[in-house]
Amino acid sequence: MVGQGFEKAARSYAKAYKLAQPRLLLLDDTLAHQGGEALAAMAAASIERVIAEWAGKGAAPREGTPSAGGDWTAHLRIEGDLLDANRVLLERGLTDGLPVIPPLPGLVERFVAASGRDGGEVIARLMPLMGDITVERIAANAVMAGCRPDVMPVLVTVVQAMAAEEYRINHVITTAHTLFPLVVVGGPIAREIGMSDGRDLSAEGWRPNATIARAVRLIMYNCMSLPGVHGATCQGHFGKIADALAENLEQSPWPPIHVEMGYRASDNVVTVMSVEPPQMVDDTSALSAQGVLANFGAQMATSGNRPVFGPTQHMLIFGPAHANKVAQGGFDRKLIRRFIYEVYRIPVHQFPPESRERWSAWKKTLYATNTMEHATMPVVEDIDDILIMVHGGAGPNSFFAPGINNHRSVTRKIE
């Protein structure tokens, strides 16, 4: 049974699993917000369609089945000029809608050379497309995004990180949830390739950030998903392209985030994490560390967002002003986590009864009795799942970037 808007994704998965003729019961709605009699009626109305599908007499596809790549060629022929190339790539669903630099063979070769690897090296094969994500394919998408060649090691490492099972790339690609990859680049390479740590507002200063983020998204579109199948996001969000950041280490009171993870400061490291659109933490009045942290905690301690239902990581992106105010109050990362975990908790009674079925099993055991209605639960299941970094310039602003339950960030060293 396939929810509304997911037919293309379902058929692409079927192709990836080599299913000859997927038998799909296409629902006219999702099951969310349906209950009781409505569900019973939907099920009763569906039974004959299910039997028809099993008998091979199901309905014709409502949406065209994407190509599985049997007619793939290493090059595409463009008749016309660069504008025609943009038009063709856009029409084929291979862009994010913005103009691209056509991946001319000579340009791609330069990017492959900058990677230090062979163009034919397969970095990963990822669901649902299961195509060969070679260094050359990564390079082609990097050219399209407007990258400079020196970011290739970062992009290759991002793809390696996305291949980790805990990243759940197959879900990130096809979900209706508004998720995008947050890419954090640590180590000397961030400065070497000119990444902004949040202070430089010039286009030149932000080019690596913007183009790395864009290339990651194009690689997801073209190398992990079937052409034109870009997920079924319920609400499109331009921020869904991706985001690539470097820490402001000059103004940070704490060690780099990758050092806390066990790497050396001199290691070049990439962290990729699926996040929802970040929420600004805007505090101009707090005079204490606790006052600043109260704003983060209040935004995190909500029953109204799905991540709270299961094991979730969150990323707190402190602006330098907030970070230093908090550090002056004696808080390091460990104490920040303890403060938020202990003090900013979610009252159990705020959860509608019908939403509690989505809780983790242990939460149901702990809280799902009438005697626990006045209890509170922490914003994360594991206190160490509150990740903390410093980025940005002057000003009393920070970001809270919510993660998504059952997804983990992945960190890889750039080799």
Add this chain to the structure above:
Amino acid sequence: MAAGFDIVNPIARVSSADAALASPPKRIGQVEGLRIGLLDNGMPHAADFLTHLGAAFERRYRTPILMRRKGFTARGAEPQIIDEMASCDAVVTGFGV
């Protein structure tokens, strides 16, 4: 730029694309007596819908029902659950519901 030029294909090639697709599943002509598997993918109300569907099959066609729920929505089902579903004559599961 001269009219007509080549660009590198940004799409990843599915190198196993030429591999034979799995044989189409056998067509089911008769439902009575079938053992039906229902795999709850953990999405909201999937269990409720499948429970109603299973009850409808039992009422109309006297089919035994085996219903299981996988551990994580965004991950494949556990091997033992897959084995149980594979032991059924026909299965219904959810995608994006």
